[in-house]
Amino acid sequence: MDSFSTAxxxxxxxxxxQLLHGHWKRGVMPFELQRGYAAILDIAAEMNCRxxxxxxxxxxxxxxxxxxxxxxxxxxxxxPRLGRTTYIALLMAPHQLAGALANSGLQTTTTSxxxxxxxxxxxxxxxxxxxLDHCLQRDSVEK
Numbered sequence: 001m002d003s004f005s006t007a008x009x010x011x012x013x014x015x016x017x018q019l020l021h022g023h024w025k026r027g028v029m030p031f032e033l034q035r036g037y038a039a040i041l042d043i044a045a046e047m048n049c050r051x052x053x054x055x056x057x058x059x060x061x062x063x064x065x066x067x068x069x070x071x072x073x074x075x076x077x078x079x080p081r082l083g084r085t086t087y088i089a090l091l092m093a094p095h096q097l098a099g100a101l102a103n104s105g106l107q108t109t110t111t112s113x114x115x116x117x118x119x120x121x122x123x124x125x126x127x128x129x130x131x132l133d134h135c136l137q138r139d140s141v142e143k
Contacts, residue, residue, distance in 0.1 A: 004043060009036040013047045018136055019129075020049045027060030030069070037074050045081040050139075051132050053125070055091040079116035086117040087135040089128035097121055 004011040009032075010023045022040050044052065078086045118135070122128040 002043065002047060004039040006032075006036070008032050009039070011036075011040055011043055013043055013049055015047070018049060018051055019132060020044050020047065020052045021055070022052065023055040024057075024059035026058055030066060033066055034069060034073075037070075041074070041077060041081055044086070048082070050082050050084060050086045051136055052086065052088045053091065053128055053132060054088060055125075056096065057091060057093045075115065075117055082116075084116075085139070087132060087139070088117060088119045089132050090119060090121045091125055091128055092121055092123055094123050097123055 002013040002015075008024065008026050008028050010025065011020065013020050020040065020043060022036075024036070028036065040052070040054070044050065120128070120131055122131070
């Protein structure tokens with residue numbers, strides 16, 4: 001499986017760029033969020049891809065229970081499934097980014113040395129891709 005599509009999410013893997021691209025098409029219920037991220041991780045594990053561009057511009061706000069699920073359930077699965085740091089570029093609408101920066105609960109989803117992921121937030125796809133390319137180059141040197 002190198003792609004996944006539902007009414008709320010499209011996921012595709014691009015081997016030439018070593019990039020997994022997820023595009024949330026609308027706001028989601030908690031079970032859809034969980035299924036969607038499970039599909040993203042399944043494709044990433046199958047393709048051995050740790051560089052993700054996730055477009056969340058059309059997805060409605062994230063509440064505390066979603067953040068809790070991400071922190072306690074989803075992110076801990078990354079290292080066992082992918083083996084090394086996962087790099088996640090979130091493509092957000094400007095109002096989403098402002099809300100995320102103002103929400104201390106969402107700020108905890110960025111990174112620390114003890115976490116197996118690195119997240120950066122962007123409002124434009126071009127800088128997000130540049131950041132992911134830089135991470136890929138740096139990561140390949142550190143192998």
